[in-house]
Amino acid sequence: MSIQYFLPQRLSSWCIRKLTRIRTVWFKNLFIRVFSKLYAINWAESKYRSPDDFKTFNEFFTRQLESGARPVAESPLVSPADGKIAACGQLENTRFVKAKGHDFTVESLIADPELAKDFSDGSFATVYLSPADYHRVHMPVKGKLLRTIHVPGKLYSVSLKTAAQIPTLFAENERYVCVFETEYGKMILILVGAINVSSIATVWGGDVTPPYGRVIDYQIYDRDIELDKGAEMGRFNMGSTAIVLLEKNDSVVLNDLLKEGTAIKMGETLYKFCNLETESL
Structure with missing residues (x-):
């Protein structure tokens, strides 16, 4: 145990x-x-x-980097943060498969069964930020914020070792789910809380206040909050994990060079186009 x-x-x-x-x-x-x-x-x-x-x-x-320190690749979706790939792959219906620390469904992760249906057979990538990493989180792709879901929970460590020991880790920890509309369909960017993560902040709302008790906080945004690809969207005050979920899309695919434990920088290729002819456009 x-x-x-x-x-x-x-x-x-x-x-x-x-x-x-x-x-x-x-x-x-x-x-x-x-x-x-x-x-x-x-x-x-x-x-x-x-x-x-x-x-x-x-x-x-949470220091700011020098301009140009993180070039943003021309690929369709880029990494939202510096860190290591904890897991990535395809969803089986709405279940995460063959991924340490991901023994759960999209429904349990985002606390919205109806929204989870949109991500059936979609894909995901989880980036673990160590204490040494740059701790601002950026947009993988240009998107319009539709809604957020703040789910209360535990504050387990999100280290790769702990993820292997607690299969339901990310569905148990406190998390802030941000739903965006993009040119590739709906994308969810999840900021996962962890022990000693003293708070999470977003560029549109500042520090995220934890929901009272076990109440899940659902927010719909009717004002235009649109962020460009590579733009800062939030930050972790101490280390944690960012998870990207993308609807099933026939035009883009996860970067096949990414494996568990692969180091990645914010702005590097997370998804690529499905064929070289499309990628060259």
């Missing part, structure tokens, strides 16, 4: 939230320097390159 079942998830996350927002200069600078050395942070790609440029450790953790 995983130790994750016994950790004080909420208390630990609350403490990390407080710790990462301390403004005492000597403390936050030391925190940043130690973390940077421990995780070999690449300061050369950061827009701001000194601990003194950040008011808190969290500002450093």
